Amino acid sequence: MSFDPRDRKRHIAIVGAGPGGLATAMLLAQRGFRVQVFEKQDVIGGRNAELRLGEYSFDLGPTFLMMKFLLDELFVEGGRRSSDYLQFHRLDPMYSLNFPDKTMLARSDPDAMKAEIEKHFPSESAGFDRFLRRESLRFEKLYPCLQQPYGTLASLISPTLLAAAPHIAAGRSLHNVLADYFRSEELRLAFTFQSKYLGMSPWDCPGLFTMIPYTEHAHGVYHVMGGLCRISQAFAEVAREEGAEIHTSTPVARVLLDGRRACGVELASGEKIYCDDVVLNADFGHAMTMLFDEKDLRRHKPSNLRKRKFSCSTFMMYLGLDREYDDVEHHTIVFANNYKKNIEDISHGRSTSEDMSVYIRNSSKTDPSSAPEGHSALYILAPVANNTSDINWKEYSRQCREYVLRILRKRTPYGDVTPHIREEMILTPEDWEKQHSVFLGATFNMAHSWDQMLYLRPHNKFEEFSNCYLVGGGTHPGSGLPTIFESARISANLICEQYEVPYPVAKPLEPALV
Known part of the structure; x- marks a missing residue:
């Protein structure tokens, strides 16, 4: 006999309010489950959160929205329309x-x-x-x-x-x-x-x-007005409308186990929340290191994780500037003079040379809400080695900052932005690991090599414990917002299958716009 969640709502605990966890919460709450989300930060979004520096607003992480049709589908499956919650701007160039x-x-x-x-x-x-x-x-x-x-x-x-x-x-x-x-x-x-x-x-x-x-x-590539952080906020809004509870400043200390079955979570406060299923949206390496006892893990022990291949990290600069740059595109990619050597240095954990590749987003060109009138909010990313390298970021951060500013001055229309800086924040790989719980500071999670995809990647229905599911960049299909959204849909559907709850079937591909 089919299970109707309205007869006795199955209780789902979600660890982490990143885009994957919040999309899962939206889908499951709409399908009749009782959903609780526990987020250790005081804001939602994870790496898709909003970062505010004074009057300037930035996306902490992702800034490109591709495959918008997939996002539209998730909202439809959540019983809504994305356009009722988000305003999209298609970029050209x-x-x-x-x-x-x-x-x-x-x-x-x-x-x-x-x-x-x-x-x-x-x-x-x-x-x-x-x-x-x-x-x-x-x-x-x-x-x-x-x-x-x-x-x-x-x-x-x-x-x-x-x-x-x-x-x-x-x-x-x-x-x-x-x-x-x-x-x-x-x-x-x-x-x-x-x-x-x-x-x-x-x-x-x-x-x-x-x-x-x-x-x-x-x-196409889209910008979301207000920042891509609005996507996670919209997921949360729908989830709450459907009855989900989202608890910020509520870190989870460990996943509770009954043998090989996940049966709840223990909060840092000591409170224990028992539930039917646990969904992990925490960074995968961090979750394996911090949320389980190593003796309980088999395939994914922390000692084994370090033998796997992880992505590079990123050196981030968020700058609030007191002038506009209307003549510079929304997104700019600056290639290193010797791009291949730059990539090899990163892959081999070497200190970044002055010849770096840099990405800059000038969101104020498209979105006035990101900065006061006449000002700009620049988001700057430089790929660098993750924390398997021996780089001392406390010492190297200032030098790396100078490299980036020199590239802006010599290789872009921005010129010398230093006199215009009114707000500034830097995130290094060490900060990603210590402040944002990103294992090894690898901001794009496990690498997507042939031996770490599909069945060889940690499974959506987690292979270590029953009643435990994964969403986010550390599971299938992988990192990047669209694939993280898809991981949420896959895991939500697997939970529904476990309890014989009907769910929408993924729609055929949206026709290309060319």
Whole structure:
């Protein structure tokens, strides 16, 4: 007989109010479960939280919204429309790409993009047509694979995955696949820098992730007015409307176990919350290290975790400036002069040289709410080694800051921003680990190498304990907002299947906008 949660509401405890935990809370609360979310910070959002410095507002983490159609689907499944909670702005140009000798705009319109390619890389625009055509097929075949769990070996021979197998670019890197379309090294990099979303080098990143630049050009890049932090806030608003409880400043000390079954959580205050199922939205490595006794873990003991591959980290600068930069794009990517060496230094844990790659978001150009009138809020990210390196960030942070400011001065239209700084905050890899509970400071979680995907990644229905589920970048499908949203949907659906609660089936792919 089917379980109707209204007869006796099954109780779900969610550890962490990041975007994955809050999306799960929204879906499960709408489906009739009793949901409690416990967040140790005093604000919700995790790495998708809002950061305020005086009158300036920043996103703490993600700033690109891709695959908006997936977000729309989640709200529909939560019984709502995303447009009732969020205001979207589609960017065109999507971003500016600053190479040592040229600056190219990535355009949302395909004809405009071809013209931009031809302007800077003569006779290469035909490769963009081939890219869109071939990669649309890869995306069509591979995207459904991201929508299902891989909790058993049998899942590796599912019809969906078998149909996608010829399209996974086995043995090829992202950079290698882009060589099929473009001769120019710089133009290849223009379509491979997105591997930073996975915290990986384009020379190591599996070729199937050509899906990422494809979906940017096929479906667009969006800004959410007020910041992408508004997405987590919207999930929380819907969840509360459906009866969910969200507790901030309430850290969880450990997951309670009854044998090999998760049966609740113990708060730092000592209070024990017993429930039917536990959902972990904490950083995966942190959760394994802090929320369980090592003796209770089998596959994912902390000592084993350090043998796995983790992403790079990020050196972050959040600057409130007393002037506007209307002539600079919303997103700017500055490539190091020797980009490959820069990536290799990061991968091998070496100190960052002066020749860095830097990403800058000038949100005030699009969104006046981020800064006072006439001012700007700059978000600056530089990929750096994670904390497996021997970098002493207490000593090195100031030097790294100077490198970044020099790059802005010499390589971008921003020039010297130093005289205009009114508010400033820096986050180093050490800060990510100690202040935000990010294992090894690896801000993009476990690397997405061939041996850490699908069944080989920690499972959505956690393999260590029954009645325990994972959401976020440390489980399938991986890091990045769209895949984190998808992890929430997968885990919510698995909980519903356990109790025979009906749920909506994922919709067919949204047609590309090109």
